[in-house]
Amino acid sequence: xxxxxxxxxxxxxxxxxxxxxxxxxxxxxxxxxxxxxxxxxxxxxxxxxxxxxxxxxxxxxxxxxxxxxxxxxxxxxxxxxxxxxxxxxxxxxxxxxxxxxxxxxxxxxxxxxxxxxxxx
Amino acid sequence: xxxxxxxxxxxxxxxxxxxxxxxxxxxxxxxxxxxxxxxxxxxxxxxxxxxxxxxxxxxxxxxxxxxxxxxxxxxxxxxxxxxxxxxxxxxxxxxxxxxxxxxxxx
Numbered sequence: 001x002x003x004x005x006x007x008x009x010x011x012x013x014x015x016x017x018x019x020x021x022x023x024x025x026x027x028x029x030x031x032x033x034x035x036x037x038x039x040x041x042x043x044x045x046x047x048x049x050x051x052x053x054x055x056x057x058x059x060x061x062x063x064x065x066x067x068x069x070x071x072x073x074x075x076x077x078x079x080x081x082x083x084x085x086x087x088x089x090x091x092x093x094x095x096x097x098x099x100x101x102x103x104x105x106x107x108x109x110x111x112x113x114x115x116x117x118x119x120x
Numbered sequence: 121x122x123x124x125x126x127x128x129x130x131x132x133x134x135x136x137x138x139x140x141x142x143x144x145x146x147x148x149x150x151x152x153x154x155x156x157x158x159x160x161x162x163x164x165x166x167x168x169x170x171x172x173x174x175x176x177x178x179x180x181x182x183x184x185x186x187x188x189x190x191x192x193x194x195x196x197x198x199x200x201x202x203x204x205x206x207x208x209x210x211x212x213x214x215x216x217x218x219x220x221x222x223x224x225x226x
Contacts, residue, residue: 035215037164037217039158044205044207044217044218044219044220045156045158045164045207045209045217045220046217047209047214047215047216047217050214050215059214061214062121095163095164097164100169103169103170105152105211105215106154106166106169106170106211107154107156107164107166107209108166108175110163110164110165111163112162112163113163
């Protein structure tokens with residue numbers, strides 16, 4: 001069955017960097033677009049970024065554009081989100097999600113999330 | 121950017137009630153609209169895609185309608201396990217989620 005497992009979250013000081021990972025299994029990872037979505041405490045879902053199946057195209061929400069980089073290693077079935085210049089408002093649970101094969105922006109499967117706390 | 125406005129932000133209903141949530145887009149999104157269910161501590165779950173299509177395995181009491189800028193999500197008979205927050209999401213231009221509707225049982 002499809003599984004997505006995020007890791008890399010934790011407590012980090014403002015201004016520092018963090019790299020999140022998401023390992024996919026149970027499907028052909030290289031055939032699917034992948035997304036990052038977050039949920040701050042007490043807030044709603046916020047889409048952050050998408051990367052095409054081959055890694056050649058990436059798009060970002062304004063809230064993270066210029067501070068974050070999405071990437072993937074299809075040989076390792078792994079998605080990444082590099083986040084720089086972290087701010088307290090980046091505190092959230094971060095989820096990776098898989099797009100549908102022929103509709104990449106339909107988020108069919110989600111991981112359980114990894115928490116990130118930005119605090120001094 | 122396309123803004124998605126959901127209403128109400130929360131509601132309380134009895135088991136068996138019909139529950140309706142609306143989602144208004146700031147501009148035409150055709151039918152590029154999905155609905156998700158989010159329970160605390162759980163991953164979000166896709167319920168409805170392309171405004172009206174029920175995701176495989178999702179109970180038929182869930183349904184969606186609408187196109188353009190106005191969309192509706194309905195639970196025909198609320199069940200205790202439906203207690204969650206529901207989100208619309210457009211993908212006509214990148215992706216944007218609505219603010220969410222928290223559904224509680226009276």
